[in-house]
Amino acid sequence: MLNFQQQQIDEFMLHPFLFSLISLFSIYILTKWLFKNSSKKTLPPSPTKLPILGNLHQLIKSTHRSLQSLGRKYGSVMLLHLGSTPVIIVQSADAAREIMKTHDLSFANKPTSNTIRRLFYDLKDISAAPYGEYWRQLKSICVLQLLSNKRVQSFQFIREEETDLLMKNIKSCSYSCLAPVNLSELFTSLSNDVICRSAFGRKYSEGEQGKKFLKLLTELMQLSGNVSIGEFIPWLSWINRVNGFDARVDKVAKEVDIFLDLVIQEHMNAGLGSDETVKGERRENFVNILLTIHKDNTSGVSIDGESIKAIILDMFAGGTDTTSATLEWAMTELLRHPVVMNKLKKEIREIVTDKHDITDNDLEKMHYLKAVVKETLRYHTPIAVFGREAREDAKIMGYEVAAGTMILINAWAIGRDPASWDEPEKFKPERFLDSSVDFKGLDFELLPFGAGRRHCPGILFATASVELVLANLVQKFEWELPDGIKKEDLDAIEQPGVTIHRKNPLFAVATHCYF
Numbered sequence: 011m012l013n014f015q016q017q018q019i020d021e022f023m024l025h026p027f028l029f030s031l032i033s034l035f036s037i038y039i040l041t042k043w044l045f046k047n048s049s050k051k052t053l054p055p056s057p058t059k060l061p062i063l064g065n066l067h068q069l070i071k072s073t074h075r076s077l078q079s080l081g082r083k084y085g086s087v088m089l090l091h092l093g094s095t096p097v098i099i100v101q102s103a104d105a106a107r108e109i110m111k112t113h114d115l116s117f118a119n120k121p122t123s124n125t126i127r128r129l130f131y132d133l134k135d136i137s138a139a140p141y142g143e144y145w146r147q148l149k150s151i152c153v154l155q156l157l158s159n160k161r162v163q164s165f166q167f168i169r170e171e172e173t174d175l176l177m178k179n180i181k182s183c184s185y186s187c188l189a190p191v192n193l194s195e196l197f198t199s200l201s202n203d204v205i206c207r208s209a210f211g212r213k214y215s216e217g218e219q220g221k222k223f224l225k226l227l228t229e230l231m232q233l234s235g236n237v238s239i240g241e242f243i244p245w246l247s248w249i250n251r252v253n254g255f256d257a258r259v260d261k262v263a264k265e266v267d268i269f270l271d272l273v274i275q276e277h278m279n280a281g282l283g284s285d286e287t288v289k290g291e292r293r294e295n296f297v298n299i300l301l302t303i304h305k306d307n308t309s310g311v312s313i314d315g316e317s318i319k320a321i322i323l324d325m326f327a328g329g330t331d332t333t334s335a336t337l338e339w340a341m342t343e344l345l346r347h348p349v350v351m352n353k354l355k356k357e358i359r360e361i362v363t364d365k366h367d368i369t370d371n372d373l374e375k376m377h378y379l380k381a382v383v384k385e386t387l388r389y390h391t392p393i394a395v396f397g398r399e400a401r402e403d404a405k406i407m408g409y410e411v412a413a414g415t416m417i418l419i420n421a422w423a424i425g426r427d428p429a430s431w432d433e434p435e436k437f438k439p440e441r442f443l444d445s446s447v448d449f450k451g452l453d454f455e456l457l458p459f460g461a462g463r464r465h466c467p468g469i470l471f472a473t474a475s476v477e478l479v480l481a482n483l484v485q486k487f488e489w490e491l492p493d494g495i496k497k498e499d500l501d502a503i504e505q506p507g508v509t510i511h512r513k514n515p516l517f518a519v520a521t522h523c524y525f
């Protein structure tokens with residue numbers, strides 16, 4: 011029986027036509043299999059997704075913390091699906107370096123949404139504009155004209171005057187009657203006033219219109235940070251129309267536009283008269299600088315009225331909330347760590363021995379203060395997660411990324427990665443004293459301001475205010491928590507949003523005053 015079968019097989023195999031047919035068919039199948047396997051994309055690991063929602067349900071509580079815990083399981087580069095949108099999550103210094111240095115140009119776009127488009131003049135602002143000639147022009151205006159070293163120095167008088175007002179306010183509201191002050195609220199007004207004077211040449215916070223503008227800005231920030239379900243699950247976008255979200259976006263965009271039109275008109279009427287002067291010297295404000303660029307069309311840069319409004323809006327959106335959050339977290343940690351507070355106090359009081367006001371020169375010598383600010387930005391990264399978008403197909407850490415894919419960089423998790431940091435869960439400014447690690451975008455383990463082409467142009471502007479305010483708060487007052495709250499009981503609960511603030515406002519009492 012076996013022999014018969016074998017014989018049949020042999021005869022069959024020896025038949026020349028059948029044999030070649032079978033060979034050809036086998037080669038075809040083998041080639042197809044090989045090709046299929048070689049063209050199969052190497053994608054990052056991915057948690058199981060639900061139908062429709064994808065992985066959205068896993069990010070409900072706190073995006074940066076949820077991403078960090080998923081990363082512990084799936085690795086520092088993982089693929090999530092937010093609804094039907096694939097998103098690559100990056101949570102290590104090495105992977106961030108590949109995105110923002112090795113392949114920076116491939117990832118130089120920013121992810122956008124319909125909400126951002128409607129709030130930010132159809133992407134005419136710097137932070138949302140796609141990479142290209144228009145964005146390059148805007149960024150160069152921003153870096154060379156609005157936020158350059160020289161310009162930031164020229165606004166020193168604004169920082170000093172506003173800090174001085176803050177100190178007087180604390181003296182009269184807290185020290186005089188030993189009452190708790192809401193530091194969170196004071197930091198928000200200070201940051202707004204500093205940007206307002208730099209942008210418009212005057213504070214708008216006192217008038218009715220200005221107050222309304224600040225309220226609108228708060229709403230604008232909330233709306234831009236809102237994860238609108240329709241962005242990720244397009245067939246559910248009707249929900250935004252029904253629940254009033256779309257109407258709110260349109261209303262805020264319209265009212266912000268009316269206010270900015272008014273401010274620009276005022277500046278056009280007043281001309282350079284709207285600039286503030288210090289000892290007879292004119293200090294140009296952002297609106298006037300932009301109007302001059304618009305009029306002169308110098309150096310081939312051309313911007314229109316909408317671009318001016320979009321840039322101004324970016325300065326407020328990018329510079330106010332982030333600065334106040336940094337101050338709020340820095341004071342929270344100083345109050346929770348009396349040893350750090352005392353060390354900082356000692357440094358500041360040794361440098362500012364007489365009663366003179368703290369100058370930029372003094373700040374330069376305050377190495378511990380700078381370490382406290384860096385540690386605050388590492389430990390409480392204000393913009394915990396920021397995005398990029400692939401402009402073309404690229405490969406990161408061996409994984410393939412298709413053009414158009416959204417990337418989310420979890421700067422907060424990178425700042426707490428044990429692979430880069432010793433005792434990352436402790437607030438320890440000392441770690442920066444003998445270290446060259448900085449936040450200027452060259453050290454990928456510390457990315458509070460991002461890196462590469464899209465890095466934050468406001469670093470100098472922000473740190474100048476944060477350092478001056480902190481140094482004054484610590485030099486001029488002794489601080490205690492209200493109502494006998496112990497340092498261990500001071501919470502650090504976060505309020506989710508684009509910028510991570512404290513959920514509960516920070517209250518403290520100025521018990522001694524030295525001015």
Ligand code: HEM
Binds near residue numbers: 137392459467
């Ligand atoms: C502590 C304060 C601040 C923090 C933590 C911060 C953080 C950031 C981050 C993470 C980005 C994205 C970077 C990237 O994608 O690589 C960014 C972009 C930006 N920031 Fe800031 N920022 C701060 C202050 C400011 C200030 C004071 C201004 C202006 C007055 C400003 C204006 C901008 C602008 C215009 C962009 C968009 C840049 C671009 O897309 O090319 N920021 N910022």
